Amino acid sequence: MSVEKWIIGTGFSRGIGYELAKILKDNNYKIVHMGRKRSEFEDVFVWWDLLNPISDSPFPELSKSIYGKAIVGFIHCAGVMPILQVSETNRMEKHLFWQSQAEAMRINYFSCAEIIEDILPFIMSHTDNGSQNPPFVAHLSSLSAVDPFPNLELYGATKSACLLYFKWLSYRFAFDELNCLSIHPGTVHTDMVSNVISNESSDLEVVKKYKELINNNEMLTPQAAAENIYKFLFIDIKARESAHGKLYLSDKATVYK
Numbered sequence: 001m002s003v004e005k006w007i008i009g010t011g012f013s014r015g016i017g018y019e020l021a022k023i024l025k026d027n028n029y030k031i032v033h034m035g036r037k038r039s040e041f042e043d044v045f046v047w048w049d050l051l052n053p054i055s056d057s058p059f060p061e062l063s064k065s066i067y068g069k070a071i072v073g074f075i076h077c078a079g080v081m082p083i084l085q086v087s088e089t090n091r092m093e094k095h096l097f098w099q100s101q102a103e104a105m106r107i108n109y110f111s112c113a114e115i116i117e118d119i120l121p122f123i124m125s126h127t128d129n130g131s132q133n134p135p136f137v138a139h140l141s142s143l144s145a146v147d148p149f150p151n152l153e154l155y156g157a158t159k160s161a162c163l164l165y166f167k168w169l170s171y172r173f174a175f176d177e178l179n180c181l182s183i184h185p186g187t188v189h190t191d192m193v194s195n196v197i198s199n200e201s202s203d204l205e206v207v208k209k210y211k212e213l214i215n216n217n218e219m220l221t222p223q224a225a226a227e228n229i230y231k232f233l234f235i236d237i238k239a240r241e242s243a244h245g246k247l248y249l250s251d252k253a254t255v256y257k
């Protein structure tokens, strides 16, 4: 009898994560999804607003759900783009700007690190998952973590923080113990991009760039981005080894140098 292989993840309700969960389901993986809204693909749903502090963590519920399961990996697909422009004069707008930076830091970095540190013992327990490959932890990073496009510097700061956390993890664990992966999916036409176009000033460089990519049909679909990520995580295992602790550009199938 084949062993059930489990993936734990966030951000499966929309965008790239939703499409990835669909592919995982099609390939017979079982899914534990932590988030605010269900996707249609999870086998276990643990409600958690990633903005909540660790003291409110649903860890007892999560640990009951994953105890004894063969966990293949964890992937943090959840993420937000903070407000991009700060008002120099309006105190209320300034306050909202910095609140949005703090929330982005929590969702894009702290919540990911907190979940990983909590579930590490379960992932490392080596419950036979029938896989030849080492277990992995991964997050959807961004090129902005290392080389931000104008206006994406502070969003990039949240992704840099998480990238450095993954680098630190890769020093704690060798590739064949726990493969630590930061994945830039490319520029992908999801709600995140649409919201920047509709909520931010049309004068911003990034808004112009997003519109240009869409007009030229050069922006990835969430389905195409998810297929690249699936290939990297589950098929192209050699690439996984070389990406341990580094930033992997899944749209170009190469490690960032």
Ligand SMILES: NC(=O)c1ccc[n+]([C@@H]2O[C@H](COP(=O)([O-])OP(=O)(O)OC[C@H]3O[C@@H](n4cnc5c(N)ncnc54)[C@H](OP(=O)(O)O)[C@@H]3O)[C@@H](O)[C@H]2O)c1
Binding pocket: 010, 011, 012, 013, 014, 015, 016, 017, 034, 035, 036, 037, 048, 049, 050, 051, 077, 078, 079, 080, 081, 107, 140, 141, 142, 143, 184, 185, 186, 187, 188, 189, 190, 191, 192, 193
């Ligand atoms: N799109 C791009 O071009 C691009 C490029 C580079 C990197 N990325 C990264 O890829 C990841 C996915 O992006 P996307 O474009 O697919 O974004 P998206 O369509 O906006 O989806 C964001 C996901 O994050 C979840 N999320 C946000 N806030 C949450 C919270 N407080 N608690 C729980 N879940 C929360 C959302 O769940 P709800 O439905 O509950 O809101 C949703 O599932 C992000 O980390 C993003 O930074 C995207």
